[in-house]
Amino acid sequence: MKHIVIIGNGISGVTVARHIRKLSDHKITIISAETDHFFSRTALMYVYMGHMKFEHTKPYENYFWKKNRIELKRAFVETVDHENKQLLLSGGEKFAYDKLVLAVGSTPNKFGWPGQDLDGVQGLYSKQDLDKLEANAPNNKACNRAVIVGGGLIGIEMVEMLLSRKIPVTFLVRENNFWNGVLPISESQMLNRHIKSHHVDLRLGFNLDSILADKNGRARAVTIKETGEEIPCNVVGLTAGVSPNVAFLKDSGIELGRGIKVNPMLETNIKDVYAIGDCAEQHEGINGRRPIEAVWYTGRMMGEALAQTLCDNPTPYNPGHWFNSAKFMDIEYQTYGWVFSNPKEGNTHFHWIHKDDDKCITIEMEESTRKFIGINNFGIRLRHELFDRWLTEGQSTDYVLEHLKDANFDPEFYSHYEKDILSAYNNKYGTAIQPKKKSWKRIFSKA
Amino acid sequence: MKALTYLGLAIFLTGLTIFTGSIFLGGFNLQEADLTTFLNDKGIENELLQTELKSALIDKEPMGIFDFSSSVRGALQKNNDHFDSLIAEYDAAKEWDKKGAQYQYRINEKDFRAMSFSLAKKAGVGFIVENRGLMWLLTFGLGILGALLFIIPQLKLLGPKGIKNDGVYHSAATNRGWIAWLVLIYLVAFYIVLYFMADYVVNWTFILDPISNALSGNDASQWFVYGFLYCVIMTVMAVRMYIKYRHNKYQIVRTTSVLFFQIVIAFLIPEIMTSLNMPAYDFKNAFPLDYDFFFDWNLESLINSGGIGLFILVWGIVLTLVIVPVMVYFFGKRWYCSWVCGCGGLAETLGDGFRQHSSKKMISWKLERWLIHSVLVFSLVMTLVTLYCYFTGESSFIGIPADWIKNTYSVLIGAWFAGVIGTGFYPIFGNRVWCRFGCPLAAYLGFVQRFKSRFRITTNGGQCISCGNCSTYCEQGIDVRAYAQKGENIVRSSCVGCGICSAVCPRGVLKLENGPLDGRINPTDVLLGNDVDLMTLVNKK
Numbered sequence: 001m002k003h004i005v006i007i008g009n010g011i012s013g014v015t016v017a018r019h020i021r022k023l024s025d026h027k028i029t030i031i032s033a034e035t036d037h038f039f040s041r042t043a044l045m046y047v048y049m050g051h052m053k054f055e056h057t058k059p060y061e062n063y064f065w066k067k068n069r070i071e072l073k074r075a076f077v078e079t080v081d082h083e084n085k086q087l088l089l090s091g092g093e094k095f096a097y098d099k100l101v102l103a104v105g106s107t108p109n110k111f112g113w114p115g116q117d118l119d120g121v122q123g124l125y126s127k128q129d130l131d132k133l134e135a136n137a138p139n140n141k142a143c144n145r146a147v148i149v150g151g152g153l154i155g156i157e158m159v160e161m162l163l164s165r166k167i168p169v170t171f172l173v174r175e176n177n178f179w180n181g182v183l184p185i186s187e188s189q190m191l192n193r194h195i196k197s198h199h200v201d202l203r204l205g206f207n208l209d210s211i212l213a214d215k216n217g218r219a220r221a222v223t224i225k226e227t228g229e230e231i232p233c234n235v236v237g238l239t240a241g242v243s244p245n246v247a248f249l250k251d252s253g254i255e256l257g258r259g260i261k262v263n264p265m266l267e268t269n270i271k272d273v274y275a276i277g278d279c280a281e282q283h284e285g286i287n288g289r290r291p292i293e294a295v296w297y298t299g300r301m302m303g304e305a306l307a308q309t310l311c312d313n314p315t316p317y318n319p320g321h322w323f324n325s326a327k328f329m330d331i332e333y334q335t336y337g338w339v340f341s342n343p344k345e346g347n348t349h350f351h352w353i354h355k356d357d358d359k360c361i362t363i364e365m366e367e368s369t370r371k372f373i374g375i376n377n378f379g380i381r382l383r384h385e386l387f388d389r390w391l392t393e394g395q396s397t398d399y400v401l402e403h404l405k406d407a408n409f410d411p412e413f414y415s416h417y418e419k420d421i422l423s424a425y426n427n428k429y430g431t432a433i434q435p436k437k438k439s440w441k442r443i444f445s446k447a
Numbered sequence: 448m449k450a451l452t453y454l455g456l457a458i459f460l461t462g463l464t465i466f467t468g469s470i471f472l473g474g475f476n477l478q479e480a481d482l483t484t485f486l487n488d489k490g491i492e493n494e495l496l497q498t499e500l501k502s503a504l505i506d507k508e509p510m511g512i513f514d515f516s517s518s519v520r521g522a523l524q525k526n527n528d529h530f531d532s533l534i535a536e537y538d539a540a541k542e543w544d545k546k547g548a549q550y551q552y553r554i555n556e557k558d559f560r561a562m563s564f565s566l567a568k569k570a571g572v573g574f575i576v577e578n579r580g581l582m583w584l585l586t587f588g589l590g591i592l593g594a595l596l597f598i599i600p601q602l603k604l605l606g607p608k609g610i611k612n613d614g615v616y617h618s619a620a621t622n623r624g625w626i627a628w629l630v631l632i633y634l635v636a637f638y639i640v641l642y643f644m645a646d647y648v649v650n651w652t653f654i655l656d657p658i659s660n661a662l663s664g665n666d667a668s669q670w671f672v673y674g675f676l677y678c679v680i681m682t683v684m685a686v687r688m689y690i691k692y693r694h695n696k697y698q699i700v701r702t703t704s705v706l707f708f709q710i711v712i713a714f715l716i717p718e719i720m721t722s723l724n725m726p727a728y729d730f731k732n733a734f735p736l737d738y739d740f741f742f743d744w745n746l747e748s749l750i751n752s753g754g755i756g757l758f759i760l761v762w763g764i765v766l767t768l769v770i771v772p773v774m775v776y777f778f779g780k781r782w783y784c785s786w787v788c789g790c791g792g793l794a795e796t797l798g799d800g801f802r803q804h805s806s807k808k809m810i811s812w813k814l815e816r817w818l819i820h821s822v823l824v825f826s827l828v829m830t831l832v833t834l835y836c837y838f839t840g841e842s843s844f845i846g847i848p849a850d851w852i853k854n855t856y857s858v859l860i861g862a863w864f865a866g867v868i869g870t871g872f873y874p875i876f877g878n879r880v881w882c883r884f885g886c887p888l889a890a891y892l893g894f895v896q897r898f899k900s901r902f903r904i905t906t907n908g909g910q911c912i913s914c915g916n917c918s919t920y921c922e923q924g925i926d927v928r929a930y931a932q933k934g935e936n937i938v939r940s941s942c943v944g945c946g947i948c949s950a951v952c953p954r955g956v957l958k959l960e961n962g963p964l965d966g967r968i969n970p971t972d973v974l975l976g977n978d979v980d981l982m983t984l985v986n987k988k
């Protein structure tokens with residue numbers, strides 16, 4: 001029996017712990033400075049918005065940990081002393097391990113903006129950030145305008161949060177269209193319109209220059225780089241992406257790049273020290289993926305794989321087809337496979353948008369063969385299992401669209417758009433494909 | 448816009464105040480002729496009782512309902528006291544025949560309120576009785592108008608269509624604050640009065656007499672008031688559902704369906720049947736939710752009503768034994784619980800704002816399984832005893848007196864559990880307390896749904912982010928996330944298929960659907976999206 005110590009009680013740390021317990025009798029300790037129990041970071045927004053209480057973001061009841069013999073320790077790890085196989089905790093305590101898993105997540109980026117550490121300026125990552133926002137922006141009297149800097153997924157979540165308390169929001173986005181670094185332009189443009197329809201002061205193509213303080217050292221305005229304009233506000237949200245949380249490992253001897261360098265076995269350069277989740281950086285991206293993948297699902301998958309390795313079944317991290325999802329105010333988004341903002345060389349995009357301006361899809365495919373590469377779907381839910389299979393089978397876009405009804409995952413009675421989509425497709429490519437009726441048999445057949 | 452909602456609220460509260468206050472209004476002044484009719488109708492020849500009632504009620508100034516009720520009950524009590532002392536006397540003197548002869552003159556205490564109600568119904572005088580139309584406008588009219596004025600502006604105020612749960616946990620109404628407690632107190636008081644002190648609300652029945660007469664030709668009883676109120680509340684709150692979930696067609700269709708079944712099948716048709724001298728019957732109310740279906744008086748009444756009675760008898764049995772399970776096989780118990788049932792209908796309209804209060808703890812799930820199955824057993828034992836006694840003429844079976852068990856069930860389960868707690872506690876325990884912990888029909892449907900049904904909530908591969916919206920808003924207290932985050936379909940006997948978990952999920956993870964039985968239950972350890980070999984390795988175990 002080994003003592004496996006995990007730093008970080010986020011999705012990756014908790015997943016590896018759960019699976020180790022399923023597979024073995026090792027002693028497991030999870031150390032975290034943030035909260036006593038695992039909670040869902042992705043749900044922080046709903047607590048501020050009043051959809052849930054913090055309690056509801058915890059995926060497991062408190063008794064779960066004891067029952068599964070997973071010890072929890074609330075402490076901050078100052079550094080790792082791998083030569084003696086121990087951790088130094090703040091307060092001076094030393095904590096020994098046999099194997100160490102670093103699942104320490106990310107921290108919000110700050111780019112050295114003047115005023116970035118003023119009161120009223122914050123990111124949104126941790127439970128502490130949530131509490132801070134509650135204090136900074138309890139209502140629209142205490143906060144009569146907020147400026148959100150950075151047009152990514154957390155940025156738009158913060159916008160939505162503040163709107164829920166009727167706080168006017170200015171949203172500074174560096175790109176000319178929202179999230180255009182990731183999404184094809186027509187999708188970004190649809191989201192631009194959607195964001196504006198929620199009465200957000202959306203400023204596309206603008207950068208933050210500085211944050212100005214009032215006499216108490218609290219933010220009172222921001223200035224814009226391109227125009228010099230000063231926008232009065234009393235809360236500034238900095239959401240210009242996240243980076244691996246590795247500062248505390250700087251002198252530990254563990255190899256760092258932007259994140260903690262790992263090989264596909266999720267091993268660091270130091271024996272018995274592993275890294276997973278947001279903080280891990282592959283030497284080279286696996287299967288064309290990015291070396292750092294800071295999303296929920298990949299943290300979970302790394303945890304699933306590493307648990308096998310730690311329990312005597314060496315298993316490289318070898319994720320399947322890419323998928324992801326998000327929600328932009330009222331518009332849900334899912335993606336399966338790869339769709340790039342500009343089609344990769346040799347690829348092309350097929351785009352369909354509904355006249356209501358709240359539903360659209362984009363398919364990336366090989367230009368010559370129309371082989372299906374990936375889909376972005378907005379406002380329409382699609383079945384993960386089928387797209388995963390179609391990607392494995394290397395199906396053509398013709399095939400995918402012909403069977404699109406099988407993949408529809410919207411609630412019953414919702415309007416269907418397969419016909420519409422196909423007629424646009426047939427028009428564009430001179431095909432004559434008709435949508436096939438939904439078939440359970442096909443849905444359940446195995447690849 | 449906002450001002451309009453405040454105005455609506457003010458109007459609604461005015462209507463509610465007049466409605467509640469009307470209990471205290473008006474006088475009750477019984478005429479001797481009416482008393483005579485009453486006594487004749489009831490076949491009461493006991494002279495002492497006649498004198499007591501006369502001296503308590505006749506040639507008096509009009510009284511308020513509380514005085515009137517206590518006068519009636521006082522007279523009945525005096526009558527009983529008299530005969531009780533005779534009984535004791537003869538008992539001491541061992542004159543058994545004489546002792547036995549006294550019992551017929553006693554009035555069962557259970558019937559005090561009903562007698563008081565009948566007399567009050569004849570005795571009402573004054574403003575309410577003379578101005579039923581106006582009173583309707585001042586109570587129901589203002590209530591409906593105010594509520595709609597409050598609700599309809601939400602169409603604009605809530606902003607574009609989508610999920611509207613902002614501030615649920617910040618509001619005193621939906622976060623167990625003082626408003627929630629006030630509502631609870633009002634609802635609990637309402638049910639206690641309705642079930643156990645119906646004579647106090649005889650004024651409400653006056654207000655609805657014209658409508659009742661138009662429908663069935665009879666004056667309104669307290670049950671008519673309840674039925675009418677039920678329909679009104681459901682309709683008004685359905686408007687709220689239509690606005691809140693206007694982006695979600697499943698919710699729209701489902702709400703329309705429960706509304707239809709409540710108004711037409713549960714309310715109008717039984718009234719019309721009464722007007723045609725048929726036994727009133729709610730064709731969708733399946734045994735054992737309809738727990739008195741096999742009570743002797745009901746069987747008697749059905750058997751004595753000719754063809755239609757027989758049809759109802761057969762229908763009632765076929766409904767429970769065939770239609771219900773077959774429909775659950777194809778569509779899940781949702782077809783009943785959230786598309787048809789009246790209890791479900793109220794929960795999904797009036798109760799929607801409280802759905803988040805159902806407890807998701809493991810311990811509540813355990814309690815749920817104990818309680819609901821006990822109630823099912825209770826209802827079946829009761830029915831068995833009743834039927835045995837009905838056919839054999841005995842008064843008890845396996846040591847259980849039929850009258851006792853019927854009574855106990857009616858009071859404990861029918862009134863306290865389904866009504867007072869089931870609905871009264873909406874604001875604190877959530878809107879499906881009865882459906883989840885108590886309803887014997889739900890327990891039965893649950894078995895079918897769990898073990899033999901095409902219905903499931905499919906989890907969309909690996910897409911769940913464990914946010915918890917689904918679990919929070921599941922009115923049945925199902926920890927939906929516990930399944931979704933494992934990539935596992937939700938197949939739970941208690942799921943009523945309300946579809947809200949699917950609606951609130953921000954990642955499109957959940958879909959209610961009916962499909963083949965194979966692969967319906969799919970436990971997984973490693974989720975879709977990871978290494979296929981790893982998935983095969985781990986999940987095959």
Ligand SMILES: Cc1cc2nc3c(=O)[nH]c(=O)nc-3n(C[C@H](O)[C@H](O)[C@H](O)COP(=O)(O)OP(=O)(O)OC[C@H]3O[C@@H](n4cnc5c(N)ncnc54)[C@H](O)[C@@H]3O)c2cc1C
Pocket residue numbers: 007008009010011012013031032033034035041042043044045075076077078103104105106124125126154157245248276277278279294295296297299325326912
């Ligand atoms: C607001 C928000 C919304 C998001 N929404 C989505 C989404 O919709 N979909 C999606 O795929 N992803 C989303 N993400 C990203 C996703 O949440 C992260 O990828 C994921 O939580 C990372 O998990 P992790 O286990 O790697 O790290 P974390 O969850 O960050 O856990 C790391 C833990 O380690 C602790 N820790 C770190 N260093 C130390 C130390 N030295 N000592 C003690 N404890 C330490 C931290 O306090 C933290 O508790 C979102 C992120 C945020 C912030």
Ligand code: SF4
Pocket residue numbers: 904920921922923924925927937941942943944945946947948949959
């Ligand atoms: S699991 Fe979903 S559909 Fe079933 S009762 Fe709960 S919220 Fe409704």
Ligand code: SF4
Pocket residue numbers: 910911912913914915916917918927928931932951952953954955956957
């Ligand atoms: S609401 Fe959706 S994403 Fe959130 S926990 Fe439930 S299934 Fe998962």
